[in-house]
Amino acid sequence: MNQFLNVTQSLLEGFGVTCLLFVLTLVFSIPLGLLISFLTMSKIKPIKYIFKVIVWIVRGVPLMLQLFIVFYLPGMLSETGLNPFGQLDNFLYFEYGIDNGGRFIATLIAFSLNYACYFSEIFRGGIESIPKGQTEAGKVLGMTKGQIFFKVILMQVVKRIIPPMSNEIITLVKDTALARVIGVIEIIKVADMFAANALIWPLFYSGVFYLIFVGVLTLLFGFIEKKLSYYKV
C-alpha cells in the first residue's frame, strides 16, 4: 500500500509536467496556428508558399526528430558550442530551483510549432468552408474586415472545427510523452525510472492517468459541441 502511494505521488508529479506541457502548448499553438493559417491563405504569393513549405516540413518530419533539432541545433550553431537550453537548465535550477527548465522550454517550442502547423490546416479548412456569402453580407452591411472575421466568421469556424480539433488535442495529450527523449521528466519518464529498478507495473498504471485526462477532455468537447448546437452552419 505504501509503495502504491509512493508510486502514485511520483507519477502525479510527472503528470503535472505532462499537464503543464499540454496546456502551454495549446496556449501558444492555437494563436500561432491561426496566424499561420492566415499566412498560408495570403494573397501575397511568396508568403503563402514560404509558409506552405514550413507546414509541409513540420508535418513531414517526426515530432521526436523536431525535439532533437530544437534542443541540439542552437548549441551546434552557436560560437561557444554550448547548448543554450542546457545553460537555461542550469540558470533556472540555480536561480529558482526548477529542474530541467531549459529542456522543458525546448520541448514547448517544438510542440507549439508542430501543433500550430497542424492546427493551421484545420483552421484554414474551417475558414475556407464558410460560404462566401457570409463575408459578402458583412461587406454590404459596412463591416470592417476585422468585424467580419470576429463577429461573423469565427464562431461558425469554431463550430465546424471542434471535431478535428478535439482529435488533434487528444493526440497532443499522448504526444507529450515524447518530451522524455530530451530529458523532460514527464509521467512516462517517471514510470520508466521505476521500471529501471525492476518495478514494471507503474508503467501500466501511468496509462490510467492518460485515460482519465482524455476522458475529461472528451466530456468537455461533447459539452462544447452541445453548447453550440443551437445553430446550424
Add this chain to the structure above:
Amino acid sequence: MAYLQLTNIHKSFGNTQVLKGVDVSLEKGEVLSIIGSSGSGKTTLLRCINFLENADKGSMVLDGETLFDCSSEIKDSDAQIREKTLNFGLVFQSFNLFPQYTVFKNITLAPTLLIDHDAKVLSAELKKKQAEHKAKLKKEGVRDKKQVAVLLAQQRLTDKDIREEIEYFKTRRKKEIADDGEQLLAKIGLVEKRNSYPCELSGGQQQRVAIARALAIKPKVLCFDEPTSALDPELTGEVLKVIRSLKDEGRTMIIVTHEMGFAKHVSDKILFMSDGVVEEEGDPVQLIENPRSEKLKAFLSNVSEKEEM
C-alpha cells in the same frame, strides 16, 4: 441628373466581358426591375452597385455624390468604400443570414457595430472644439488653470464633459437601434420570431429577416438579387408582399428577378439585359406586353413556357 445614375459600366472577369457599357438611371422612390436570362450580367451589375465587384470602367452617382468613377485617378480607402456601401442595402438570393445570431441580433448587428466608429468621429469633433476653445482662451490671455477649467465647463468642453457626451451618444444610439429593430420586426411580421435562430425559420421567413437586416442600415437604395429564386413556390408570396409594402412606402429599389408577373406590377421601370448590355428598357406593362427586340420576345416566351410547364 437622375437620383441614381450609372454610366457606361464595364466589367470583365479574365477574358469574359460580362458588362459591356450599361447605363442605368433611377429617380428617387422608383422601383427598377432588371430581367434577363442567366449570364446576361444582371447580378454582376447589382454587385458593382453594392461594391462587391469593382467596375472596370464607368461611374456611379447617387443623390449628387459620385460613388465611384473609374476614370478618376484617386482611389478610395477601405473606410471610404465602407461608408459608400452603406448607401445601398442588398438582399441576397441565398439570404446569407448569420446563423449564430438570433433574428433580432441579425438585424441590429451592423448598426451596432457602427456605433463605435460614429463615437470616435464625434469624440474627434469634440476634442477639436475643445482645442479651439483652449487656443481662444489663451489668446484672450486667460492663463489661470482653474479659470480655464471653469470657462471650458461653461461650454461643456472639459474632458469629463466629452466623455459623458460620448457615453450619452452611445446609450442613445443603442436605444434607437433596438427601437428600429423592433419596428423592422413588426414590418416583416416576425415579432414572435425575435429570439429564434435562422435555422429555425422557413426560407420565406429567413428572406424577410434578410430584408429587415438590409433596411437596418437605412440605405438610400435597396437592392434585391433574385430574392425568391431559392424559395419554394408557396413561400415566394410572403417575400413579395414585404417588397410590395416597401414600394408603398416610397423606397427606391432595384430588383433582379425572374418573377415576371411581380416585376410587371411592382416596378416603375423594367430593364431587360442580354449579353452584358441593356437590350430594352421602359414601362413595365408596355415592355412585357409589347416587346420590341427579338431577344426580349424570345426571353419572354421562354419564361412563360416554363411557367406553363
